[in-house]
Amino acid sequence: MAMLKKAEATQSRFAGRFEAVDRWLENRKGLLVSYLQLTSGQVALPSRSAIAEFCNVLVDYVSAGHFEIYQELLQQAERTSPEAEAEVKSRYPQLTASTDLALAFNDRYADAEDELMIQHLDADLAALGVALAGRFELEDELLALLFGDEDLAA
Template sequence: MLDNCTIEERWAGVNELVARWLQERQSIIVQFCALSGVHELKADADPSNNRLQQFCQQMVDYMSAGHFEVYYELIREAEAFADGSADIANDLMPQLTLTTDIAMDFNDRYANAEGNLMTLPKSLSKLGETLASRFEMEDSLIDTMHESHREAVA
């Protein structure tokens, strides 16, 4: 994505990418909060099922963008600065992958509203804890591998 550019251009491009991605995260949080308030879902309750399906799709898109685009560009930026900040990714990637596995299990169970919706509140609780942990790790990646370079490109 950001090939053959100066370090300043790379930083600006990653900054735009991260900003869009964090907007997607905010939307996921809003949708998650709306879903977690739904305690009695029925198989024929179309608005709730649609909301659940939309949440699952957006969550999968967000996580895919993280793994296949954002993390990649953050690492490339950190490597371009050659300040050792890319090392944090090596520590966090296995933990991020675990959170992805939990989220994908949730998606597999509920994306088509075929899972037992009676277990949804408990599953949402586990997913909420997982997402909170993931967001903290992602913020650490962003702070260490991107924001720490802000002054160098100013």
């Protein structure tokens, strides 16, 4: 729940600065809602359709970040200063690592039929949650760096 509140705060903080970022942050919120629905402490495993839908939202979010938003942020950084450009580039490998983890999760669960594979879902969702929390923190720092919110950029 804390991640969702933080996502909403980030969305409010950067609203209206760049349309693609607005859509992306709205998608982040949708991803978190979907994640929370899967991890809500149910006794039974989520349905395969719920897992597949979460995987779709996850891939959409990380793909938009990787192929659209980060490129825009890098271009903004290039226009801002060499230091900002270096900062964005230095964080890129960490963001790529979380993209790889998200895509591996998708590959494992989007079309999972094997009951044994599904039994590892809780542990894999927990690991993904940690990775997403770190990713969101990095993304927020990049947004703060490029849009002048020094309180977050540190």
